[in-house]
Amino acid sequence: MGLIQHDVIIIGAGVAGLTAGSILVEKGYNVALIAKGEPTACLSTGCIDICSLDHDPLHGVSHLPDEHPYHLVSRAVIRESIEKFKESMVQMGFPYTGSPESNRYVLSALGTFKTTCLVPSTMAAAPQDEKDDLHIITFSGLKDFYPSYITARRKNASFSTYDASASTTMGLATNFEREDFLEKFLSWLEKLNIQEGKIAFPAVLGLESAATITQKIEERLRCKVFEIPTIPPSMPGRRLFNALKDYFRKKGGMIYWSWPVSGVEKTKKIIEAVTTPSEGRPKSLNAKVFILASGSFVGGGLTARRDTIVENIFNLPVFVPGQRDNWFDSDYFSLNHGIGKAGIIVDSSFRPKEADWENVFVCGGILAHTDVLKNGCGHGMALATGYAVAASCMGYIK
Amino acid sequence: MINFEHCIRCTICVENCPVFRVNADFPGPKQAGPDAQRFRMEKEKSVDKWVLLCSQCKRCNMACPCGVYPAEIILQAQQRYGLQHPRTLAHLLFANNYYLSALGSLTAPVANKVASTKIGKKIFHAMGITTYIPFPKFSFKTMKNEKKKKSKAVKKVAFFYGCFINFYRPDIGRKIIRLLESFNVDVVLPEQWCCGLPALGNGNLAIARYFAQKNAASLSNYIDAGYDVVYTCTSCGLCLLHDYPGILEISLAKKITENTYDLHEYIIGLIDDGYIEPQFTKVKRKIAYHIPCHLRALGIGYPAAKIMAMIPGLEYEIFDDTCCGLNGSYGFKKTNEETAVQLGTRAVSLIKKTGAENIMADCGSCRMQLGGLSGMDALDPAEIICESLGITEGK
Numbered sequence: 001m002g003l004i005q006h007d008v009i010i011i012g013a014g015v016a017g018l019t020a021g022s023i024l025v026e027k028g029y030n031v032a033l034i035a036k037g038e039p040t041a042c043l044s045t046g047c048i049d050i051c052s053l054d055h056d057p058l059h060g061v062s063h064l065p066d067e068h069p070y071h072l073v074s075r076a077v078i079r080e081s082i083e084k085f086k087e088s089m090v091q092m093g094f095p096y097t098g099s100p101e102s103n104r105y106v107l108s109a110l111g112t113f114k115t116t117c118l119v120p121s122t123m124a125a126a127p128q129d130e131k132d133d134l135h136i137i138t139f140s141g142l143k144d145f146y147p148s149y150i151t152a153r154r155k156n157a158s159f160s161t162y163d164a165s166a167s168t169t170m171g172l173a174t175n176f177e178r179e180d181f182l183e184k185f186l187s188w189l190e191k192l193n194i195q196e197g198k199i200a201f202p203a204v205l206g207l208e209s210a211a212t213i214t215q216k217i218e219e220r221l222r223c224k225v226f227e228i229p230t231i232p233p234s235m236p237g238r239r240l241f242n243a244l245k246d247y248f249r250k251k252g253g254m255i256y257w258s259w260p261v262s263g264v265e266k267t268k269k270i271i272e273a274v275t276t277p278s279e280g281r282p283k284s285l286n287a288k289v290f291i292l293a294s295g296s297f298v299g300g301g302l303t304a305r306r307d308t309i310v311e312n313i314f315n316l317p318v319f320v321p322g323q324r325d326n327w328f329d330s331d332y333f334s335l336n337h338g339i340g341k342a343g344i345i346v347d348s349s350f351r352p353k354e355a356d357w358e359n360v361f362v363c364g365g366i367l368a369h370t371d372v373l374k375n376g377c378g379h380g381m382a383l384a385t386g387y388a389v390a391a392s393c394m395g396y397i398k
Numbered sequence: 399m400i401n402f403e404h405c406i407r408c409t410i411c412v413e414n415c416p417v418f419r420v421n422a423d424f425p426g427p428k429q430a431g432p433d434a435q436r437f438r439m440e441k442e443k444s445v446d447k448w449v450l451l452c453s454q455c456k457r458c459n460m461a462c463p464c465g466v467y468p469a470e471i472i473l474q475a476q477q478r479y480g481l482q483h484p485r486t487l488a489h490l491l492f493a494n495n496y497y498l499s500a501l502g503s504l505t506a507p508v509a510n511k512v513a514s515t516k517i518g519k520k521i522f523h524a525m526g527i528t529t530y531i532p533f534p535k536f537s538f539k540t541m542k543n544e545k546k547k548k549s550k551a552v553k554k555v556a557f558f559y560g561c562f563i564n565f566y567r568p569d570i571g572r573k574i575i576r577l578l579e580s581f582n583v584d585v586v587l588p589e590q591w592c593c594g595l596p597a598l599g600n601g602n603l604a605i606a607r608y609f610a611q612k613n614a615a616s617l618s619n620y621i622d623a624g625y626d627v628v629y630t631c632t633s634c635g636l637c638l639l640h641d642y643p644g645i646l647e648i649s650l651a652k653k654i655t656e657n658t659y660d661l662h663e664y665i666i667g668l669i670d671d672g673y674i675e676p677q678f679t680k681v682k683r684k685i686a687y688h689i690p691c692h693l694r695a696l697g698i699g700y701p702a703a704k705i706m707a708m709i710p711g712l713e714y715e716i717f718d719d720t721c722c723g724l725n726g727s728y729g730f731k732k733t734n735e736e737t738a739v740q741l742g743t744r745a746v747s748l749i750k751k752t753g754a755e756n757i758m759a760d761c762g763s764c765r766m767q768l769g770g771l772s773g774m775d776a777l778d779p780a781e782i783i784c785e786s787l788g789i790t791e792g793k
Contacts, residue, residue, distance in 0.1 A: 005670075032699070037463035038410045047702045165420060174419045177744075208748070232409040242719065249716060254704075257718075258460045258697035271641065276697060283698065298406070300463050 006032045006254075009287040009394055011313055012301065013260060014039030015379050016119065016364025017293030018244040023118065024087065024393060025251040032285060033253060034274070038359070039241060040365075042300045045229035046203075046236025047106055048085070048096065048118035050078065052376025055103055057117050060375075065366070067369040070350055070381060073388045081387035082118065092243035094211060098123040104128060106230050107200065109145055111153035114146070115376055120236050122205060122214040125198060125224035128354030130154065132252035135196040136228075141167030143231050145202040160192055172204035173235045176213055186220050194221070203227040203235045210239055251317045256285070261313050269358045271314065289393050292316075292344070293354075293364045293386065301366040302342060309342050314360060319345050319368035335374040343368035349392040350385065359396065363389040405466045412456035416721035417451055418545055420740040424451040425653045428456035431468030438475060443482050448476040451734070453725035454599055455691035456636070473645060480601020483674070488526035492727035493602035495659065496592030496609065499536065499565040500661075501664060506538035510545065528735040531724075531770030534566040541571045541587060541616035544731060549584035551599035553673060555664070556588045558638070560631035561596075562762030572791035573784045578790055581665070582676045582764065586625065589616045594646065595637040596727050607646050614650040617658075627658040630780065632693040632760045633726060635660055656675060658695075662701035662760075680711035685782070686754035688745065689718035689766055690761035691725075702760060702779035709786045715752055716778075720745040722759075724767035738767070746772040 009023050010017045013035035024031045031381065037098035041148045051070070054060030054355035061070050070078070081099045089096050098104055098118040105113040105299075107126045119126070136147040147159035162185065166172045175181045177215060189199075199217070205227055206213040218225045229236055248254060264285065265273040294301030294313060302318065303310050309318045321327060321338030329336045345353045346370045350361045363385035365372065372378045411420055411427040418426040425434075430449055438444065449472050458468040480489070491498055502509045512518040518531045521539055527533075534640055541564045554667025563571040578585045587621040597606035617627050638658050643651035659667070670672045689700060706714050728734050746768060749757060757768045757776040769776030785791070 028645070031756070038461045040408075040463070042410050042413060043408055058582075144580070168412075170419055171422060173743075233413045238413055254699060256697065256699040257694050260465070281658075297465075298408070298463065300465075378603075 005069040006030050006287040007284055007397060008024045008032075008289045008291060009034060009272070009285055010291040010293055010297055012039065012293035012299065012364070013245065013255065013357050014293060014295050014299060014364055015064050015240075015244065016225070016382035016386035016389075017291065017341060018248050019085070019383050020291050020293065020363060020390040020393070021253050022244070022251055023084070023250045023387060024392035025253045027249065027394060029394075029397070030038040030255050030295050031288070032256060033248065034256045034259040034261065034285065036274075036300055040295055041241045041244075041379070042237045043232045043234055044240070045106065045114075045116075045234060046120050047114075047116040047123070048383065049099075049115070049376045050082070050083075050100055050103075050117040050380030052103060052115040056101060057103055057380070058100055065369065067345075069346070069367040069370060069385055070377065072346070073333050077388055082380070084120070084387065085383050086318045088247045089243055092241040093180040093209070093372050094239055095121045097121050101285075106250040106377065107150070108225075109149065109202070109228055109230055111150035117380060119213050120227075120239065122203070122227040123229070123237070125226040126196065126228075133157065133196040135194045135201050136161065136200045137162060138202060139164045139167070139172055139204070142169070142172070142202065143167065145228075150200075150228075155334070156196070157309055158196070162188060169204045169230055169233050169235055173207045176204065176206040177208060182216070183215065186217065189217070189266050191220060194223070198226065201225065204228050204230075207235060207239060207242075214322065251315050264314060266357075267340060269329070269356055271357055271359055274313070288397055289359045289361065290390055291370065291393065292360060292362045292366060296343060296365040300364060304342075306341070311344060312365070314352075314355070314357065316344050316360075316362075317354045319343055340371040340374060343370060345369075349395070350389045351392075361389045361392050401466055402435040404464045405432035406464055408458050408463070410578045411462060411468050413514065413579055414457040414461040416741050417453060417523065417737055421737045424448055427452070427468035427472065431458065431471040432466055434475070435471050438478075444475065445477045446475060447479065448725075449479055449602070449682070451737075452476065453721070453728045453734070453737075454584045455725055456695040456722050457691055460695055467694065470591055470644070472705045475603045477598070477603040477645070483604070485601070488731045489600040489602070491525060491527070492730070493597040493600040493605050495727060498559055500519050500660060502536035503538060503540050503565045506536040510535050523732065526732045528738075529729050529734050530735060530739055532766060534562075534766055535565055539568055540564045541568050544572065544575065544587055546586060547579060549579070551582045551584040553582070553611055553668065554584040554623075554625045555627040555628045556586050556617060558590055558593075558617070558627055558629040558634060560629065560634040560762075560770045562631055564650065567762065569791050570675075570778050570780060571630075573789060575781050576789050576791060577780060577784055577787070578628075580787065581668055581676070583668070586620065588620050593634040593637040594641065595633055596643060598637070598645070599726060599728060601679050603645070606641075607648075610642055610648050613638075614648045614654055618653055621653055621657045625692065627654065628660045628664050629658065630778070631762060632660065632696060633763070636695055637671060638693040640655070660696065660698055660701055661703055663698050665783075666701050666704055669774040670703070676708075676787060678709045681709050681710045681786045683713070683757045683782070684753065685712065685714040685758045685777075686749040686752055686756070686765055687714045687716045688720070688722060688749070688757055688759040689716060690759055690764045691721050693760050694718055705783060707781065709782065712782070712786075714756065714758070717745070717749060720748060722764040722767040724763050726763045729767065739771075740770045742767045747750055
């Protein structure tokens with residue numbers, strides 16, 4: 001292996017990996033990102049949870065157990081990572097609303113409230129209490145969204161159904177990107193003569209231009225409009241992923257898709273290169289530093305065996321929450337599942353503890369003790385640790 | 399390869415399926431792939447005609463976080479369906495695209511004229527072939543009559559130029575030869591046939607295997623003599639590297655895959671090895687680089703983009719989220735016309751928003767579609783490299 005191809009190789013195209021990547025690229029480093037598939041961010045609501053334990057998320061962070069990776073970054077870094085994220089999303093035409101000082105709600109498809117912190121501008125007008133009266137629009141044949149769940153919970157809500165000759169979130173979002181469709185839809189909507197103060201949609205208002213489509217509907221109907229996140233295929237999750245990815249690439253980052261890592265070349269304490277199987281000639285990429293941002297179980301970073309848990313790329317030591325019996329609570333909804341703590345324990349510079357490697361840094365969902373569901377820190381934790389890891393990498397390369 | 403049980407039904411593949419976006423008749427890669435697979439019984443006749451709506455862009459394979467390859471599951475289902483049901487004329491013709499094109503080239507002056515007339519179009523329509531973009535013009539002079547230059551170069555390339563270059567754009571093929579020669583590379587044109595992909599795409603495993611075996615035998619001889627195989631069409635490349643060892647089960651496949659390179663990947667390799675130091679001169683163009691789905695699927699990154707970054711003055715933006723919709727012969731079939739046009743129009747509208755002057759794509763079929771629908775010039779990356787280095791097809 002001669003020539004060093006890259007300064008940094010990032011494994012994983014999720015929120016953490018793309019955040020770290022964008023920062024490093026902006027600082028002038030030569031960065032490649034490799035991905036086996038697309039990240040679980042695509043399945044998410046697109047909302048950024050920072051910490052749901054307190055109304056003030058940054059205050060909530062102090063309620064977290066000592067081992068939580070949030071404690072490895074300062075409040076200032078969390079704030080900076082959020083500011084940076086908001087800036088980049090504005091540049092990508094997919095702005096977010098909210099600040100790390102206070103949490104807010106989005107209305108779920110079941111009519112309940114979900115606590116989060118930053119929301120896409122298309123969800124900014126979501127009700128924060130029971131007072132707002134809503135009119136919900138749904139689409140005939142759409143299996144993944146039932147407004148009756150919401151109207152059963154909220155007295156002041158009603159709904160209408162539009163036939164958009166598409167019955168999936170993806171098909172509908174594609175239709176909304178077409179001006180002729182939007183125009184036809186708007187004139188139907190106007191004729192409904194909606195009396196309620198706000199109009200709610202399942203999150204299908206376009207893919208590339210959701211923010212402007214929402215705005216257009218608001219201007220035409222002269223009332224507030226907001227989206228309700230759906231189960232996957234989740235358009236807001238995909239918009240978030242697309243925006244992060246396009247931003248990374250716009251800044252000069254290189255992405256290798258179809259690149260599952262099958263092997264690692266190493267000498268002493270240094271990882272030299274990662275290789276991918278490919279049918280014949282093995283392909284390898286080398287770099288000075290590797291960032292592991294491969295996610296947890298669904299993302300493919302970790303695999304649970306019968307009685308242990310393994311990390312799939314570097315075979316790093318994994319924190320396993322005791323015997324298998326402790327992995328899952330008998331009450332499904334309790335959020336006290338031990339498995340949420342599984343992951344990689346890192347030192348203050350985000351290097352894996354008890355591992356031999358000095359040029360590997362870890363961030364995002366694969367970290368140990370995150371308990372993302374319990375602590376309501378999905379995406380926020382990925383942004384903050386991704387941001388911090390970029391700084392650690394720069395320190396190391398220098 | 400067929401591990402449909404690993405599917406966790408997350409639907410990321412569905413989000414990535416271009417056909418699913420615009421054609422409600424296609425249930426998407428999750429249902430057509432892993433979901434339906436458990437109902438496909440060995441002894442029962444296949445009933446899932448909708449598998450034919452899959453364009454084999456492979457985007458679902460690339461998106462899956464769980465290592466399921468929906469496109470491969472569907473590809474097998476397509477072959478099974480093709481075998482068990484009478485084939486339409488269009489499917490038969492496109493599976494044999496190689497012979498069709500060879501005939502077209504032999505009679506190019508007449509064939510091109512007929513194809514552009516009203517009657518010609520009517521004949522196409524009657525055969526189930528669309529004409530929303532003009533059928534590509536056959537070239538009378540194919541690659542086969544190229545004379546070989548004598549060379550003592552250390553680096554030796556057997557050029558797999560593919561049907562599109564051979565029958566429609568041999569001028570690009572000749573430029574690529576001149577380009578490689580200018581890098582002090584010995585270029586030969588091995589005896590070659592259609593890679594087999596069109597036959598696979600039209601559910602005709604037997605024809606695909608027939609072509610693949612012939613190619614593998616021919617290329618293998620060159621590899622034994624110290625040649626690297628270089629392809630320029632990314633779909634040919636994917637077929638050689640992915641389908642020869644995969645569904646086509648070609649015995650010489652391992653040798654082929656170990657020694658076969660994308661043209662731009664090969665050039666980058668020459669630069670990295672210090673074999674060449676090309677002096678790129680200014681090219682003043684603003685380009686939308688449409689990444690062919692099959693380049694993405696190759697898992698080699700975007701090597702042409704790396705070269706573009708070395709060319710002074712060249713502005714380019716990468717588009718890899720949009721499928722052009724044509725997918726080789728897929729979009730030329732009347733049954734898929736609407737899907738192809740909708741996807742192509744969407745890709746073009748995103749490109750036009752950027753104010754790009756030209757489109758660039760590694761794949762001839764993407765260029766045909768995007769160029770045809772946009773009215774813009776659609777170029778091969780090799781053409782831009784040649785422009786920057788002052789290389790023409792003549793010398």
